Amino acid sequence: MSDETDSLSRGIDKQYLASPIKNPVDKYQLIPEFLKVRGLVKQHLDSFNYFVKTEINKIVRANNEIRSTRDPSIYLRYRDVRIGEPSMIYDGVTEKLSPQKCRLSSLTYAAPIYVTVDYTSTMRGKKQESTEKDVVIGRMPIMLRSCSCVLYGKDEEQLAKLGECPLDPGGYFVVNGTEKAMGMESDQEVVQMLGRDPRFSALLLPSIEECANLKVYTQHQALEFLESDKMLNVFSYFSGPVEKGARALSILRDILLANVPVHQHNFRKKCIYVAVMMRRMMEAILNKDTMDDKDYVGNKRLELSGQILSLLFEDLFKTMNAESKREFDASPSARYILYCIKKYNRITSELGRTLSTGNWDVKRFGMHKKGVTDVVARLSYIGTLGNMTKIKPQFEKSRKVSGPRALQPSQFGMLCPCDTPEGEACGLVKNLALMTHVTTDEDERPIISLCYYLGVEDLELLSAEELHVPSSYLIVLNGLMLGKHKSLQRFANAMRKLRRAGKIGEFVSIFVNKKQRCVYIASDGGRVCRPLVIADKGVSRIKELHMKELRDGVCDFNSFLKDGLIEYLDVNEENSLIALYEKEATPETTHIEIEPFTILGVCASLIPYPHHNQSPRNTYQCAMGSGQNATVAVMSYSGYDIEDAIVMNKSSLDRGFGRCIVMKKYTAICQKYDSCTSDRIIKPQRQGYEADRMQILDDDEIAAPGEIIRRHDIYINKESPIVTRWIPGTSPTVLPDTAYKPSRQTYQGTEGELAVVDRVALHSDENNNLSIKFMIRDTRRPEIGDKFSSRHGQKGVCGTIVQ
Amino acid sequence: MGRASDSDSDNMDSGESITKVSVWDLPDVPQGKLLSHLELKRTRVFCASLAPTNTENVNYSGAYASMGVDNSVRFEQFRNNFKVEIMRLEEDELEFDMIGIDPSLANAFRRILIAELPTMAIEKVLIANNTSIIQDEVLAHRLGLIPIKVDPRLFEYMSENDVPNEKNTIVFKLHARCKKGSERLRVLSNELKWLPNGSELILATESPASHSSTKPKTYTSFSSSQDTLPEFSNNPIAPKDADIIIAKLGPGQEIELEAHAVKGIGKTHAKWSPVATAWYRMLPEVVLLRDIEDDEAETLAKKCPVKVFDIEDIGKGKKRATVARPRACTLCRECIREEGWDKNVAVRRVNDHFIFTIESTGALPPEVLFTEAVKILEEKCERVITELS
């Protein structure tokens, strides 16, 4: 210990504070701290925030100019895109939105997308550049609690004012009044297929022979061959001046291995890449062990709402620009184009449609996905949270393969081993573990320059022979070969040190693959990673004094990260040596788990003593969102407890055990018709044969909150005009009573149920019709046939209620 | 016993000669009395280390007829043996020992206490206004569970077609409001105010202006005020406990309601149960089968979590374990868990000795509840007798 720290910790048992934590319970405090900082749906929020803050800018910047083909001096250019506050325009007036208001009035919780547009305007025959600020190009549905949401950073009281539950995690959208959550999609991509041997030449021989047979010897001949009809007829839509070999070249440049950039027709990098890939392929042919495992979690990427939305937005934005350009070519007036853009509403409608139907289409790539959104399950709080951490596979569920369904060892700590549905989606639908983080894209450029600074030799400078020298290692960043480095461990350690010091992003992974003689650096989005305690020679960096600071509230989880006590590891880097407990650490240990139970997901971590259960019981329990807790005594009651049926005690039910309230929504719309007429609500009859059915109606002709509603009761006394079509020549007049027919709505609940009108909400819908919503509440007490369960997947129906 | 000694001498006389003697005539078989192990079996439940054994009762009068023992209980015999010892009597709680009675009767009393003794409880709630967050049904349910301190014997049951009147209904009023800008308000059970003249709410079917001279009809039809009754004149009816939270009101919220309490029994709904619980347990009996001394005594005393055993000095520096507080025994069997200890200690329960506890909710004192329960069993018998004849 240095003198500095000595003087700081005067009066405290220094030895105790500096000693590593023996007891694993001590570190437990980190988990609530972690959840306080991150919450359970942070992955969705991060992803959406990244899209709103960064990605959308990139998209607009990449497609920022529309120039007239006729007059190239006339153009329109986008600058500065930003998402405004959630609001809607109602009769020309901008009205701010809150999520609760959207839920009640069936609106979409969306914010305008503002851009600043520079364009050439013609003033008295003179061309000059004008700027228009805050042009709305569309409205983006906003994820609740994201940085664009009105709930962002609000405290409990402010949330209550907005009608929001402080415990609600957010991370979903409100589209046409319904809550829609986007799932996570697991994307399979094997990024790494990179390797050599004299045996390879034998494998390459047939290809070379074929080339010789086709009389392809030079590069030019090769390109011509590629362009010949039998090879290229698919890509015939390329237009423009045709130069021999240019089309093939452009395909090779832009489409083949698009991730490898080509600068000024320098194909060298691409060549090396192809070569390395071919090597790896041949190696795989010769030796099956070198094949990459496609079920390995490290080879998978998760697609979150931000990415899904950004792809969709990019497509829509490009389509809008393409359409604008067509208009532009017809009439070269930038002002008119601006007008077209303002009027364009496909971005708004398509974004809304995708979220509400879950059908995601990107036409340009012919990509189509179904079920990207789900209605948020609100049966229980835990169920809602569990729903938000669900991961769905991209491919068909019907595949009868066991590989992807099996529990992968690489899932440890990242994906919950228990939480998966039974039946057809078993093992394919997964759930995130408690501490899993899903990364977002990170800028590669600083990492690249850092790598070269740390002594990576650029591929451009190396000869082909040097590429496979056994004494040097290939450095690969996000599937892109940067170059070679002589000293593997020194490089990796230096990179890690920089990461721990916060010089590069905390989620950048540095993975050394000794077998392939590669160092893989990953900074791309969609990787799963989790925090672990760093250990030096098997000694945990977290000491008792750190935990004390945490308990005292001096520091939080993030300061642990900043201080380099904890770091995030992704699946690949997880191949370091991780000890479960301090006491099990050896000098080789590099990391120590924070808490063993964090391998479980939200639902599974609520099971008491899950390690004492038979494994499928935990899986069954995860499928059930639990409610009220109860203390029980177990007894048999032959005949009424067969097949897991349970016997309940009547007195407990009398005293309120298991009571629940079911809410149901009924809507009535006062429709406006073409004939300038509309539905009308009329005063209830207080006398006569129907008075009985109308007794819950208030004097305002609508059922009053607090009234007990029975079957066949009328909750709105509405009348519709008999003629709703507009007859030419008639003028809108007040219709006589005879021109109306009753179209009242009656309650169709079950007999004997005590239902009460809980709330009545009036608002106007998107067509400006008056819409009345009734929340009808029904209090139920447990009865025979109701399902109950313990917290261990032991469910059963109530067989009898005993006095 | 006389016969036994006879056969004894007979046996001695016959000497070596082979004469057939019935097993019942053997000298150590007592006549007219059960063998000691059978008597033990008849009167005790054994708590063996694995499970309680001998839990069943021998009821049949002729169970031991072959031994010449009559197992029937004559009333005289019952009267002489039956004892009641009060252990504790408080305002709401009573603990007493009932000795010399069959479990079937003890259980009948317990069941009646819980399910068949009437009390008054709120059954109907007329909500005039409720702007609190607590739903009407939930509020009504909570009100129903509030114990009311009133003797149910002064009231009648209200059957389906009865009109609520002063003989079958007690009316309470509750009006609580939390002023705007003030702190959150707790509505406690003491805000339930008794209305001795019955409901103040006018029937919905009544048109307000029709009979201005006569009193408008309300939800109850009281012919006289309840507080004119001598029982209530100086003793207004109110909830037993004044500090039960009914609801919490936020600023600007209000509850206005009328609650009607009627007579009922716990069988219909637990809110009418006059007891929080009524239970009994059999008297534990802990017997040391041999002297437990010195270190062994210490271990035994330590084994018991409820300290049933004491250690006494028997002089010469020797110590011995004694059973000091057998009533405290919870029959956890910790003392006989270890291998071989069941040879040292026997844990049993006395079959016909019940430690009966009654916790009243407050409508009636617990000792009254018990006598009422016994009366109800008598009424039941009477009903069967009338049905038989």
Added chain:
Amino acid sequence: MEHGSFEDQSKATFSLTDEDHTLANALRFSLNQDPRVTFCGYSIPHPSDARVNIRVQTTGDPAREVLNDSCQDLMLICENVRDTFNKATSKFKTEKGLSSMDIKN
């Protein structure tokens, strides 16, 4: 409520409505104490029905009479229990100096 035969009145099943274990078990005990009873037992055919069946078989006397006597016995026992209990409570109260408290019964 009685189910039996006219020829042999010594065996019968009595079906009591609105009763349960409370009375039936106590009655069974009482019946068992009677030396004239050769067999007795009770059952609740279905927990949802408020009904209990009591079976009585005797050595010869009519089952109805035996049941009647048992009810009488049970009532006597109850009366005795009440008396003993009341004496015990008043004794306890006087000992505790609470004699002023009045017990109604």
